[in-house]
Amino acid sequence: MTRRRTRALLIPTAASALLLAGCGAEVEDDGGEEATTTTVARCGEEVEYRVPERAVVYEAGSADKLFALGLTDAVHGYVMPPANPPVEESPWAADYAAVEMLSDDLLNRELVVDARADFVVAGWQSGFSDERGITPAILDDLGIQSFLHSETCYNYPGHPLEVTPFEGLYTDLERLGEIFGVADRAAEVVAELRGRVEAVREQAPAGPPPRVFLYDSGTEQPFTSGNQAPPNEIIEIAGGENIFADLTERWTSVGWEPVIEADPEVIIILDYGDLPAEEKIDFLTSSPALSEVTAVREGNFHILDYNEAISGPRIVDGAEGFGAYLRGLAR
The missing domain is CATH 3.40.50.1980 (Nitrogenase molybdenum iron protein domain)
Known part of the structure; x- marks a missing residue:
């Protein structure tokens, strides 16, 4: 939290006298009561909140x-x-x-x-x-x-x-x-x-990290996670290596050729409402171009819930689940 006073985001009322004095300031509302404001950063901009x-x-x-x-x-x-x-x-x-x-x-x-x-x-x-x-x-x-x-x-x-x-x-x-x-x-x-999260890191399997591809969607071009979205870090915490970890993007489209060349040993399938994981696995396993990819050939698919892949507490569940999968695979 910052301590510098900035613009206040206060719900305007006709009778309010807004008496601001920085972070933790007391503000008189229209009922004569006192309210507290706090200043925090919002994408690099400091904002004062009630x-x-x-x-x-x-x-x-x-x-x-x-x-x-x-x-x-x-x-x-x-x-x-x-x-x-x-x-x-x-x-x-x-x-x-x-x-x-x-x-x-x-x-x-x-x-x-x-x-x-x-x-x-x-x-x-x-x-x-x-x-x-x-x-x-x-x-x-x-x-x-x-x-x-x-x-x-x-x-x-x-x-x-x-x-x-x-x-x-x-x-x-x-x-x-x-x-x-x-x-x-x-x-x-x-x-x-x-x-x-630290417990997942400590339990990561020993040896070279397995190559991992996150498959969100797409048939002509796969949609995947770069290094600015949660799946990249989920993979790393669990002990794997995202084959697109060098892409400084959040979510992005790539070509199938780089996927095939990277030869992922595990494919994470992102599961959400209108694109069930089973249909995505069926597509991957029926593609002649992907038939020699290690993960496809060996059936190494892990399903990641949509809410384990977007910013929220459940990304920790995602790391725990994928960590357990990699430990089982190593055995």
């Missing part, structure tokens, strides 16, 4: 972060596109049931305004979008606070920030803890997650 009361979250990664911090009561509703697995399968299924599902489509400005949201959590280009007219700057002008996943700041215009996905997760939990006034709880959650 404690949110009606958060709207986009996709499970955003919701999971708040639920993990015990902030369910502050979540007004969630937006969950069809690609996401059912929320009933979530470790926080009870929390999802306690808040409103606002839409099964993409995030948009009208939805946020209609929900009377005072805080929106999403990723850049995965929720927030210039093309769809919902950006932090636009919400600032509407008096609605916003928070971006640190991992997605990599290509956020005007505020370049590069952070590894797992450090981005820890950073987000800590910053959300500051914004909502639950910093101690955030520290506990982060410490637990770090401990689980």
